[in-house]
Amino acid sequence: PLGDLRDIFHYLGKPCPRLILILGGPGTGKTTLAYEICIRWARDGFLAEDFDAVILVPMRCVQQRSFEEVMMEHIGENYQQMKKSSGRRCLMILEGWDEMPVERRQNDPFLLRLLKECTVLEA
Numbered sequence: 001p002l003g004d005l006r007d008i009f010h011y012l013g014k015p016c017p018r019l020i021l022i023l024g025g026p027g028t029g030k031t032t033l034a035y036e037i038c039i040r041w042a043r044d045g046f047l048a049e050d051f052d053a054v055i056l057v058p059m060r061c062v063q064q065r066s067f068e069e070v071m072m073e074h075i076g077e078n079y080q081q082m083k084k085s086s087g088r089r090c091l092m093i094l095e096g097w098d099e100m101p102v103e104r105r106q107n108d109p110f111l112l113r114l115l116k117e118c119t120v121l122e123a
Contacts, residue, residue: 012119020092021121022097030095034088037091041091054093057071059097061102079102
């Protein structure tokens, strides 16, 4: 077992991945891990040398709406700024992937493109 969140990111290497998808069965700690990364970034400056923002994207919110609609709702005007900079200094954590309908995960072109850019962590 890894002793610290830094071990995970050290293992992933440099530069740090900008998009993380956390996979695992029910009760394996996916949501806890996602929230812990966000809390430590905000409270302790965890990964502050790599990221100006850490965004937790609850994928269950993307079931009936577009990813862009969900992003605008969660981070508002900053989403447009992030798009312009290609999100270079932003860590995006996709949480709850398994809660999305399989058909949506397999057929949504935007989500499929996102998946190709993800670093996948299995809890």
